[in-house]
Amino acid sequence: MNPVRQAVVWLNDPLNWTNPGGVLDRLGEHLTMSAAAVLLGCLVAWPFGLWLGHTGRGGGPILLISNITLSIPTLALLTILPLTFLGFGRPAVVVALAVFAVPPLLANAYTGVRQADPEARDAARGMGLSGGQVLRRVELPLAVPYLAAGFRTAAVQVVATAALASFVNGGGLGQIIRAGFGLDIAAGGGQIIAGGVLVAGLALLVEGALALVERAVTPRPLRRDRRVAIRRAVDATAGS
Amino acid sequence: MSLPLSYRAEAGNPWFSWQYVRDNSDTILAALREHVSLTGWAVLIAALVALPLAVAAYWYRALAAPIIGLTGVLYTVPSLALFAFLAPYLGIGAVTVLTVVVLYALLVIVRNAVAGLHQVPPEVRDAAEGMGYGRWARLFRVDLPLALPGILTGVRLATVSTVALVTVGVVLGRGGLGQLIFAGFQNNFYRAQIMTGTLLCVLLALVLDLLLAGVGRLLTPWLRGRA
Numbered sequence: 029m030n031p032v033r034q035a036v037v038w039l040n041d042p043l044n045w046t047n048p049g050g051v052l053d054r055l056g057e058h059l060t061m062s063a064a065a066v067l068l069g070c071l072v073a074w075p076f077g078l079w080l081g082h083t084g085r086g087g088g089p090i091l092l093i094s095n096i097t098l099s100i101p102t103l104a105l106l107t108i109l110p111l112t113f114l115g116f117g118r119p120a121v122v123v124a125l126a127v128f129a130v131p132p133l134l135a136n137a138y139t140g141v142r143q144a145d146p147e148a149r150d151a152a153r154g155m156g157l158s159g160g161q162v163l164r165r166v167e168l169p170l171a172v173p174y175l176a177a178g179f180r181t182a183a184v185q186v187v188a189t190a191a192l193a194s195f196v197n198g199g200g201l202g203q204i205i206r207a208g209f210g211l212d213i214a215a216g217g218g219q220i221i222a223g224g225v226l227v228a229g230l231a232l233l234v235e236g237a238l239a240l241v242e243r244a245v246t247p248r249p250l251r252r253d254r255r256v257a258i259r260r261a262v263d264a265t266a267g268s
Numbered sequence: 269m270s271l272p273l274s275y276r277a278e279a280g281n282p283w284f285s286w287q288y289v290r291d292n293s294d295t296i297l298a299a300l301r302e303h304v305s306l307t308g309w310a311v312l313i314a315a316l317v318a319l320p321l322a323v324a325a326y327w328y329r330a331l332a333a334p335i336i337g338l339t340g341v342l343y344t345v346p347s348l349a350l351f352a353f354l355a356p357y358l359g360i361g362a363v364t365v366l367t368v369v370v371l372y373a374l375l376v377i378v379r380n381a382v383a384g385l386h387q388v389p390p391e392v393r394d395a396a397e398g399m400g401y402g403r404w405a406r407l408f409r410v411d412l413p414l415a416l417p418g419i420l421t422g423v424r425l426a427t428v429s430t431v432a433l434v435t436v437g438v439v440l441g442r443g444g445l446g447q448l449i450f451a452g453f454q455n456n457f458y459r460a461q462i463m464t465g466t467l468l469c470v471l472l473a474l475v476l477d478l479l480l481a482g483v484g485r486l487l488t489p490w491l492r493g494r495a
Contacts, residue, residue, distance in 0.1 A: 031356035031357070096470075098425075098428050098429060098432065099428050099431065099432060099469070099470050099474065100432065100466070100470060101431075101432040101435040101436075101445075101446060101449070101466065101469050102436070103435040103436065103438065103443075103446050103449055104435070104449055104462070104465070104466035104469065107450070107452070107453040107462050108459075108462055108466065110457075111281075111457055111459055111462070184344055187346075188344070188345075188346035188347075189346070191346045191347075191349065192348060194348075195438070195439075195453075196453065202348050205348055205351075205352045205439075206439070208352070209355070209360075209439055209440075217355075217356035220352045220355060220356060221353060221356060223349075223352055224348070224349040224350070224351075224353045225349075227346050227348060227349040227352070228344075228345045228346060228349040228350075228353075231344050231345060231346055231349075232344055232345070235344050
């Protein structure tokens with residue numbers, strides 16, 4: 029039986045979904061650790077990025093951070109962090125994933141504030157708004173589309189990377205693929221492909237859903253010509 | 269790779285140990301060699317396939333959207349899933365790892381090359397046409413040289429991310445330095461081994477990046493002196 033047929037059979041077996049450690053369990057683990065990682069990334073990267081953008085400093089550090097994280101293998105962080113004070117288990121995995129969420133969040137928060145119309149900023153200052161008020165009432169609302177774009181890039185990346193948590197038995201859908209590789213390829217081929225379909229499907233689904241969210245939070249007048257600029261900002265950080 | 273217990277008894281579980289590096293230099297060098305050759309081949313093959321694709325997307329507008337769209341979708345697919353799709357067909361081994369890393373490197377290079385080609389100023393293109401350049405002559409003498417910075421950026425990004433991505437090959441037992449990292453994790457969480465593999469990965473990415481930056485400087489002498 030060829031591997032694709034095997035995969036269809038595997039996916040059609042209800043026990044593979046509902047068993048302990050089945051698809052539903054793994055999906056839950058995958059989503060909770062991804063959500064926690066993205067949330068942690070936002071809490072760290074957004075305030076920092078907005079502040080860097082507000083003060084106008086930050087091109088250098090942001091580039092440095094994204095270059096460093098690009099060259100650190102995910103596997104390395106996943107294996108190193110459990111050996112530090114974080115200890116084994118979910119927190120270490122979440123922190124490792126959050127590290128990879130930071131660069132796109134940071135870069136987009138920074139770009140979002142920087143691209144705010146300087147005349148709007150001057151007008152706000154002229155009206156007597158303090159620095160913090162300018163940031164909160166003028167720059168932040170104008171940066172929302174960029175924050176959304178960064179959030180989408182980061183979330184998709186985290187959901188994709190979370191599959192690797194299975195290397196350190198961190199759970200998630202990757203575990204299904206790893207278990208398949210643990211079997212012989214002839215016996216596990218179907219399960220391997222089925223796991224691949226689930227992992228890839230989830231990533232594409234998250235990408236699509238967040239694209240809609242990104243569109244919804246972008247004010248209508250900003251939608252069209254903003255797209256090019258954001259693509260550029262995202263590409264510069266994701267390296268794609 | 270088995271490690272004598274005495275190491276840990278002597279020095280606890282240090283983050284780095286020259287003793288480990290000295291005693292296991294053969295294993296470390298073999299892993300490094302595998303990592304370098306996988307990365308090198310991947311980037312080379314990816315660049316050779318990506319450039320014609322980028323030129324096709326540049327010449328024929330109808331092809332641009334599908335090529336860029338497809339690379340975008342592929343980029344979203346997690347690496348482990350790609351391994352899962354290919355392993356049952358290509359087998360457990362270096363070929364599968366190479367194919368996966370080539371695919372990702374390909375995406376990065378195609379996107380940057382297309383962006384680079386589109387940044388060629390229209391006046392320059394018109395001037396070349398006015399001087400009687402044909403399509404191919406314009407490509408090799410005008411478009412590609414002017415797009416070179418974009419292409420090189422793509423190659424550098426692809427190289428750095430390939431170095432990191434190769435480690436995922438441990439799932440097939442061919443992860444280069446990833447093999448070292450993973451074995452360290454399994455051998456009672458031997459920190460020195462994990463750290464050695466990680467540091468070599470980051471160093472390798474840095475060295476290759478600087479090397480390519482140097483090559484880029486040599487290839488684009490007209491950009492020197494400008495900031």
